[in-house]
Amino acid sequence: MRSAxxxxxxxxxxxxxxxxxxxxVFYVPGYDPEARTRYRLLFVREWxxxxxxxxxxxxxISRADLSEDGLVQSWTxxxxxxxxxxxTRYDVLLWDDIVAADFARSRFLSVALLVAGTLHAILLGLLFRFYRLNWKYGNVILYPFVMVILLTALSAVIAVVVHAHLGNAFGHSLGLPLWVSLPLGVAAGLVWIKAIEAFLNRVFFWQLLNDWVFNWQHGQGWRPDYERRLDAFAGHILSRLAARSAAGETADEVMxxxxxxxGLTAVEVAAxxxxxxxxxxxxxxxxxxATLGSGLPLVAMQPAAVRLRSEIxxxxTERRLVWCDFHAPQDWMNFPGFNPLHDxxxxxxxAPVANPLIRSARFRDLLCPETYRRVRFRPFRMHFQFLLANERxxxxxxFAMTLGPQRLREQVLAPAACPEREPALPL
Structure with a gap:
């Protein structure tokens, strides 16, 4: 983690x-297969x-409307x-169907892609660069790869034990022939993985595996489905603004x-x-x-991501917009101190440098001490604090950023703090 x-x-x-x-406001969720059901409820609850x-x-808050093409969920x-x-007109730009398709592919293919992507990152030295930026995120990236090794080893042990007890290896009475006992052993070694599927979901194994695979594929230029969605998002923003302008409903700020x-998607759409x-x-x-807890370096640092670096x-150097990148040292899944100018x-x-404004969200100061102690070792909960209501x-x-009277630049440089009051107990 960097000091600056x-x-x-x-x-x-x-x-x-x-x-x-x-x-x-045009909000882009992260790599989430349940985005169309999660973020409306999250916004209403936290507001x-x-x-x-x-x-x-x-x-x-008005009811939510879904566009005819299913790509935008809107409310006011x-x-x-x-x-x-x-x-505030709030549009959620949805790409959860792309994420869901990744989750639906063969588990064997997903694991093979994970192994290939992780080994590729290690050989290029990328993983070591990620660790230098944030060792916590380095562990998050490596976690599914280590889990695959452990699960493979345990599957092999189960397969050997089952084969040994069904066959003649140790003189057991069943004495099944090799052509029967060996396939049964292999099947047992695979079936137990399916049996612990719920556990693997609870520890975010498949979520983090597919997330890393997506970032690796995108960095290699192998996600045309995602590229098409970026173009669709940009088209939606421009058409929405044109329609509102024609109706006499111009905005003071487009965010x-x-x-x-x-956060990566928002950068690409803005470009x-x-x-x-x-x-x-x-x-x-x-x-x-505004990019919040972004994993931008996961893709931008890949040598093949030339187009993305050009957009960044x-x-x-673009003075037509203000870009603010918020990070938090307490968040396991972002890169505090990352600066595209330096990294x-x-x-x-x-060329003159106009962006980005980089700031720490300082989660420790926003949460009551008892809440902070409870969530500091829960990576996903801490990661979502960017979207949650402050306790202090x-x-x-x-919410001041998206609903308040100040533009993003002024909100960052001269924030109008919430009214001082005793922080309430967590709800």
Missing amino acids: LSFTPPDLQEARLDTVRRRF ARYAKRFGGGGRA VTAPEQGEGAE IVGHSSG RVLARDAEIGTSGASLSL ARLV LDLGLGG PGAYDF
């Missing part, structure tokens, strides 16, 4: 201090907790009845937000939006990009 957890680019876009009254702790001004949060805050693997529309971000609505280089070869050639006021505030 914050960075402010020297050529950051100038401040816009006028109040945000309407905001369009209720946030409003109870800090006051919500009587906002209402009204402006507060009292106090300042923006009316693209990505969490976890969705496509800027490439397609030469006017966006130059007048009218400001364009903001464009965003780093990637972007070939900027001395802090500079990082997901």
Whole structure:
């Protein structure tokens, strides 16, 4: 983990201090096969907790609508009845069908891809670079590979024991011929893996295995299905903005937000939006990009990910948007201190650096001590803290960022802290 957890680019876009009254948020979930059922419920639940702790001004959340193509789930949060805050249109950009397809493929194929991807990362020295950035995430990446070795060894032991007891190896009475006992032994060695499927899901084995395989494949340029979805997302954002503008419902801020693997997706979508529309971000609505607990280095550091590094280089020098990358040292599954300017070869050639603003979310300060002690060794719970309601006021505030009156740049550089009050007990 790096010591420099914050960075402010020297050529950051100038401040816009006028109040945000309407905001369009395009949220990209991470690598999650249940995104269309998870994030609406999560938002509503956590907003209720946030409003109870800090006051919500009587906002209402509309019902969720799913687009005809099934790629976008949308709802609206009204402006507060009292106090300042923006009316927010919230669109969740869904790619959980792609993730679900990965989960549905042959387990043998998934394991083979994991082994190939992990060995490839080790041979290239990538895994060691990941460990230098964050040893916790290095362990998370290596975890499914180690599990595969252990499960294979245990399966082999079970197969040998079953074969020995069914055949003549130790003179047992069953004395089945080799052509019977050996296949039965192999079958027993495989069946027990299926029997512990629920346990493997509880310890996130398949989730982390498929996640790493996806990132490796994407870095190698082997995910055309995902590339097509990126284009569809960029098209949706531009068409949504055009339709709202035609209806006289222009926004003060357009914000693209990505969490976890969705942070990578948000970067790629933002680059496509800027490439397609030469006017966006130059007048009218400001364009903001927020990446939360991103795993961007998993793909960007792969030698074959030339296109992605080119897109990052464009965003780093682009003054039409403000990009803020939030990380947290307490989160196992992000890279605190990662800075694309220092850790990637972007070939900027001395071009002015306008992005990204890098900040720590400082989870330890946002949570009550008893909550922090309870969740500090639960990687997924800590990883999702980026999307959860604070228990204490802090500079990082997901709901102030997406529903508040300040633009992202001002929220980061001069945050308007939540009203001071005694932190409530965790709900």
